[in-house]
Amino acid sequence: MINEKMEKAFNDQINKELYSEYLYLSMKAYFERLNLKGFVNWMNVQIQEEHAHGMGMFDYLHQRGGKVVLEAIDKPKSDWTSPLNCFEEILAHEEYVTSRINALLDVAEETKDRAATIFLNWYLKEQVEEEDSVGGVLASLKLIGDDKKALLMLDKELATRVFNPPVIG
Ligand code: FEO
Numbered sequence: 001m002i003n004e005k006m007e008k009a010f011n012d013q014i015n016k017e018l019y020s021e022y023l024y025l026s027m028k029a030y031f032e033r034l035n036l037k038g039f040v041n042w043m044n045v046q047i048q049e050e051h052a053h054g055m056g057m058f059d060y061l062h063q064r065g066g067k068v069v070l071e072a073i074d075k076p077k078s079d080w081t082s083p084l085n086c087f088e089e090i091l092a093h094e095e096y097v098t099s100r101i102n103a104l105l106d107v108a109e110e111t112k113d114r115a116a117t118i119f120l121n122w123y124l125k126e127q128v129e130e131e132d133s134v135g136g137v138l139a140s141l142k143l144i145g146d147d148k149k150a151l152l153m154l155d156k157e158l159a160t161r162v163f164n165p166p167v168i169g
Contacts, residue, residue: 002064003111009104010061015071016100017054021047023093026076027086036151038159039083042137045163053123056168060119083151084141091134098127119169126166 002010028043061068080086101123108116137158144150 002066003113006107006111006113006116007061007066009107010057011069013100013104014054014057016097017050019073021050022073023076024050026078030080030086036155038155042158042161045161048163052166087134087138087141091138094130094134101127122169
């Protein structure tokens with residue numbers, strides 16, 4: 001049976017992962033408006049990943065005999081000033097998520113929940129990949145500046161991203 005404090009931390013994080021899904025859905029709508037279909041595809045993959053992250057914790061809580069309590073999901077913003085501005089915010093968001101996963105690991109350590117530590121290590125590794133992937137797109141956008149042709153080339157590249165359902169834990 002999972003400890004109450006750990007259970008609460010997992011429930012908070014389920015909410016944050018589902019908020020992430022919602023945020024990327026809003027960003028997908030932004031890129032639809034810009035008609036940048038490769039970016040739309042990138043967001044699609046991200047949306048599915050965030051859903052999988054949330055559901056991974058949802059399933060894990062049940063496996064541990066815990067109770068899932070869903071809270072309201074915050075309203076994401078719907079406008080950004082440029083693709084660069086959008087990806088700057090994504091990186092900041094993913095860094096925040098990484099800090100939350102670290103906070104969950106602190107609770108696992110404090111409550112001596114070794115099983116949760118092992119489970120959460122997967123999420124920590126995933127965050128390293130997330131920050132790296134977002135940082136890559138951000139670096140390209142900085143290089144591109146106002147060059148519309150280069151932006152369309154990046155859009156083509158992002159159209160090739162595919163969702164591979166993660167094996168969590
Ligand atoms: Fe679920 Fe993007 O972290």
